[in-house]
Amino acid sequence: MKKSIIALAAAGLLGAGAASADDFSYISGGIYDVGDSDIYVEGSVRVNPNLVLSAQFVDVGDFSLYAGGKYFVDFGQQQDVETFIQAGVSHYDFDVSDDTGFYGGAGFTTKFDAYSRLIVDARYDTVLDGFFSVGARFRYEFVDRFSGDIGYRVNTSGMDNEVRVGLTYSF
Template identity: 75%
Template sequence: MKKSIIALAAAAGMMATTAAQADDFTYVSGGIYDWGNSDVYVEGSTRVNPNLVLGAELTDAADFTLRVGGMYFVDFGQQQDVDTFLQAGVSHIDYPSNSFDSSDTGVFAGAGFTTKFDEFSRFIVDARYDTVLDGFFSVGARFRYEFLQNLSGDVGYRVNTSGVDNEVRVGLTYNF
């Protein structure tokens, strides 16, 4: 499990350094994650073009959980300091069972918005539907505060339906 986290962090770091434009969505992040029996997470993303961000997230929830997907920014004519996006991707969960090992793979889709309060802080809100674990809806909010150049504190909370545990994260984010 630890080797997978290190490999994902290295891959995300390489993706991020190849990005043509460094910004708030070209980063590597990791920290403490609580969803069921989990402990840590690592994630990263890179902006491919002005509208498309690709990313991946690996947590140790169950045996492990992996989400890979993207965000596509769209202009709905809202204020210039608010960016809206659509998101989609693939999610996979491996979880132990008393009699056999199980896993579930599905897709997720949703929408959200992000805004900067000032030059040091960013707020991200999204809602999505994920088909794993017989399907569930979730709404999440994250807050990032840059306390050193390119290094931010990251805290988030996600509410899930259908008996799926809510998610809490606290970590550090390094922007490239």
């Protein structure tokens, strides 16, 4: 039941942004390695020039879910670098226990050229007694609106590090 509600919420979030087309309105999926996981599905939609809403499902344990947003802030840096703060809700569902918490952090993204983008962020998550993480993702557009993604995230406090390889469709 929980998985159905999560899937409907993510589909509604993605459908809400179908009219906007940029690097932050997308659906993505692929292979995810953190502990015993196999796959991930992620979506994001820019609702105005500064706000992006996103959701991510990973099959770690029974499942994990992140739902939140990024708010882009102009600190007067170069035009090809965008900085953001992020916050949201995280949930891990395991056979023996569940835990729900909040995450917050900051990061930046930059385009190397018309086809490639780097996204770097750091955050703190309160689930599972709390942990810090730093991640980097590289996205390369093969053809119009269709990209490949690869990423790595380092976690503290005994959390496994994360590796992801997937495909992204931008709308």
